[in-house]
Amino acid sequence: METLNPPVHLNDPELKRSAAIAKALGHPARIAILKLLAQRDTCFCGDITEVLPLAQSTVSQHLKALKAAGLVTGEVEGVRTCYCLNPDGVKELKNLLSELSDELFDTCC
Numbered sequence: 001m002e003t004l005n006p007p008v009h010l011n012d013p014e015l016k017r018s019a020a021i022a023k024a025l026g027h028p029a030r031i032a033i034l035k036l037l038a039q040r041d042t043c044f045c046g047d048i049t050e051v052l053p054l055a056q057s058t059v060s061q062h063l064k065a066l067k068a069a070g071l072v073t074g075e076v077e078g079v080r081t082c083y084c085l086n087p088d089g090v091k092e093l094k095n096l097l098s099e100l101s102d103e104l105f106d107t108c109c
Contacts, residue, residue: 018096024069025093029054029062034071034085043075043082 024030036051037044048059066072070089074081
């Protein structure tokens with residue numbers, strides 16, 4: 001008897017990468033940070049806490065998660081860190097969401 005679907009391996013690197021990106025998007029503050037960075041033509045070198053009503057330590061933790069997922073880059077310039085969207089990470093996010101939504105849409109009633 002032939003199996004219709006091959007078994008899914010949860011250790012699959014592609015699944016793990018997709019989950020890491022999804023986890024990074026799992027907080028409204030992180031979405032807000034991404035939107036803030038997307039609105040800029042250049043990197044954001046100001047204090048993000050001036051825009052978001054969060055403590056600096058909280059913003060730092062959110063930026064750390066976004067950087068770990070490869071969605072944001074940060075470069076130290078003197079006493080400040082300038083943050084930008086990572087174009088490769090954003091493309092990966094777009095592809096991930098596009099492929100997943102296409103797959104779900106194609107199989108949905």
